[in-house]
Each structure stands twice: as structure tokens, then as C-alpha cells.
Amino acid sequence: MTILVTGATGTVGRHIVGQLVERGESVRALTRDPQRANLPEGADVVRGDLTDADAFRRAIEGCDAVHFITFNGEFGETLTNGAELVAATAAAGVQRVSVLGGWDESTLEPALRESELAWALLAPVEFMSNAREWAPEVVSDRRVRTLADWPSAMVHEADIAAVAVEVLLGAPAEGQTYYLTGPEALTPAERTARIADALGEEVTWIGLTEDEERERLRAFGYDEGYVEFGVELAKNPPEIGQVVQDTVTRLTGRPGRTFAQWARENVELFRA
Numbered sequence: 001m002t003i004l005v006t007g008a009t010g011t012v013g014r015h016i017v018g019q020l021v022e023r024g025e026s027v028r029a030l031t032r033d034p035q036r037a038n039l040p041e042g043a044d045v046v047r048g049d050l051t052d053a054d055a056f057r058r059a060i061e062g063c064d065a066v067h068f069i070t071f072n073g074e075f076g077e078t079l080t081n082g083a084e085l086v087a088a089t090a091a092a093g094v095q096r097v098s099v100l101g102g103w104d105e106s107t108l109e110p111a112l113r114e115s116e117l118a119w120a121l122l123a124p125v126e127f128m129s130n131a132r133e134w135a136p137e138v139v140s141d142r143r144v145r146t147l148a149d150w151p152s153a154m155v156h157e158a159d160i161a162a163v164a165v166e167v168l169l170g171a172p173a174e175g176q177t178y179y180l181t182g183p184e185a186l187t188p189a190e191r192t193a194r195i196a197d198a199l200g201e202e203v204t205w206i207g208l209t210e211d212e213e214r215e216r217l218r219a220f221g222y223d224e225g226y227v228e229f230g231v232e233l234a235k236n237p238p239e240i241g242q243v244v245q246d247t248v249t250r251l252t253g254r255p256g257r258t259f260a261q262w263a264r265e266n267v268e269l270f271r272a
Contacts, residue, residue: 002026003168004060006050007069009037011129012100015161016067017043023165030059050079057088065096065168070106082107086115098122098167100160101177113175120173122164124180125241126154128262131191133220135269138203144192145206147213148234151190151242153181156257159248166251181245183256191259195270198263203270210235 003020007013008029018040020027027043034045048055050072060066066089071078079085085108089097097119099108112119134144160180167173186194189205196203208216210231217227248256263270 001064001169002028002062004028004030004063004066006030006056006067007072007100008039008043008045009033010069011127011157012160012164013067013069014039015158016164019158019161019165020168023169025169028059028063030056050085051081053081053084053088056085057092060088060092060094063092063094065098066094067164067168068097068099068108070099070102070108078102078104079106079108082109083111086111086117090115090117096168096170096173098164098173100124100164118173119175120167120171121175121177122160122167122180123177124155124160125238125245126152127160128154128156128182128257128259129266130154131195131259131262132266132269134192134195138195138270139272142202143204143206144188144195145208145212145216146188146234147208147210147231148237149187149189149207150237151185151187152237153185153242153244154191154259155180155182155248156259156262159252159256162252163248171251178247178251179240179245180247181241181243181256182248183244183258185242185244186259191263194260194263195267197260198267199270 005016008017009031017027017029021040021042029039029043029045030048031037032049034047037045046059048059097117099121101121101123192203192205213231214227217230
């Protein structure tokens with residue numbers, strides 16, 4: 001098989017490329033800047049962008065399967081040309097499709113539902129890598145501050161990739177959604193403790209008021225719309241994000257990676 005991975009240098013895409021190469025598959029990796037991709041040896045890195053239909057048609061020629069993301073562009077805009085991409089995918093004779101979904105449905109999902117392609121949507125409840133945004137404050141003050149205090153069953157990005165690989169290589173793909181979590185649901189305080197354990201140093205979690213959370217989010221440069229979205233999410237999280245699912249184990253045959261493992265792998269982000 002030849003498998004096209006879009007978003008190949010992203011948080012999940014990079015793992016998909018690596019895992020497919022390790023399994024001996026022929027991988028074509030689509031990226032806007034091949035010179036800076038730094039992907040595993042053995043991957044065929046090609047220049048392209050999902051908003052450029054001609055580049056996508058060239059990249060998908062001769063491929064048997066494709067992994068899609070539902071956004072593109074420098075600022076992660078939601079795809080608006082899904083129907084065009086799906087038509088090109090079907091015309092190329094592709095047999096299987098995995099899709100990494102986002103908060104909102106793009107034009108890609110409805111186009112896939114109307115097609116005859118075998119496909120599945122991957123729906124992570126929360127990336128473990130979201131904890132990267134805590135790094136500056138951990139480094140400077142050895143603290144984590146959030147308004148949210150509810151447990152999240154966050155999933156390791158490598159496990160999201162592992163499920164995508166299984167879909168691309170033959171797992172059921174009949175238009176279903178695979179909700180993805182890690183093996184445990186942890187509060188921000190518990191995640192902070194895992195980071196502290198990885199560092200071997202004390203790190204304190206501090207609960208914020210709504211106004212303090214607004215100021216924290218504004219400090220990242222977010223606009224007011226996103227700030228209010230963040231506050232509302234912290235106060236009223238989706239229930240599904242707090243419930244551990246067995247999807248990773250069921251499709252890959254092994255337990256999902258823990259947040260403690262993620263913290264150990266990324267501990268240098270949190271060192272002073």
C-alpha cells in the first residue's frame with residue numbers, strides 16, 4: 001500500500017508517518033515545507049496544502065489510503081473544499097480514509113458521508129499535548145493555574161496516530177466515529193502532580209476565578225470570542241470528555257499511554 005498522510009508534520013501526523021514507516025508501509029507525507037519537515041527516513045515528503053486541490057491531486061495519485069485533517073493553512077482554518085478533496089480521493093481509486101476531526105464539522109465529513117469511500121472519523125476528547133501551554137508558567141513559577149477543575153480523559157497523540165494507522169490498514173471504517181481517550185481521567189491538579197513527579201520538583205496547581213481565567217487567556221493573545229469560549233468550556237465541559245473509552249485498546253490491542261508517560265517524554269518543556 002501507499003498511504004498519503006496530510007498534516008504530516010503536525011502533532012498527530014508526525015506520529016502517523018513514523019508508525020507507518022516502522023510497519024514497513026509506503027508513506028507519502030504532504031507538507032507545505034518539505035525542507036523543514038524532518039520526517040523519518042523512508043517517507044516520501046511532497047509539497048502541498050489541502051487548500052490547493054491541484055497539489056492534492058498530484059500527491060494522492062497512486063495512493064491506496066489517505067489520512068485527512070479537517071483544517072489547513074497557516075492559522076488552522078477549517079477546510080471549505082471538502083467536496084473537491086473527496087472527489088479527487090475517489091477518482092484516484094483510494095480505498096480507505098481516516099479523518100482527524102476538530103471541534104466543528106468541516107466540509108470534508110458530509111462529503112465523505114455522501115461518497116462510497118470506506119472512512120472513519122477520529123474524535124479525541126482532549127490531547128495530552130494541550131499541557132504544553134502550561135510550560136511557561138511551570139518553568140517560571142513552578143505553578144499551573146486553571147479555572148477548570150474537572151477530570152479529563154485526555155489521550156496521547158501517539159495513540160491517536162495508532163488508531164489512525166489501524167483504520168488505514170484495515171480496521172472497520174464504515175463512517176463511524178471513534179472517540180479517543182487515554183486510560184484515566186485526571187483533574188488539572190492530578191496532571192500537575194504527574195508533571196511534578198517527572199521533574200522531581202514541587203509544582204503547585206492553583207484554581208482561578210472566571211475573571212482571572214479571562215486574563216490568563218488574553219495573555220496568550222486570544223481574541224475575546226475565544227476567551228469566552230475558553231471560560232465556558234472550563235465551566236461546562238462536554239461529559240464525554242470525562243469518560244474513559246476503550247477504543248485505543250480495542251483497535252490497537254494494547255493499553256493507551258498514560259499522562260505520566262507523556263510528562264516523562266516531554267519533561268524538558270517544563271525545566272527551568
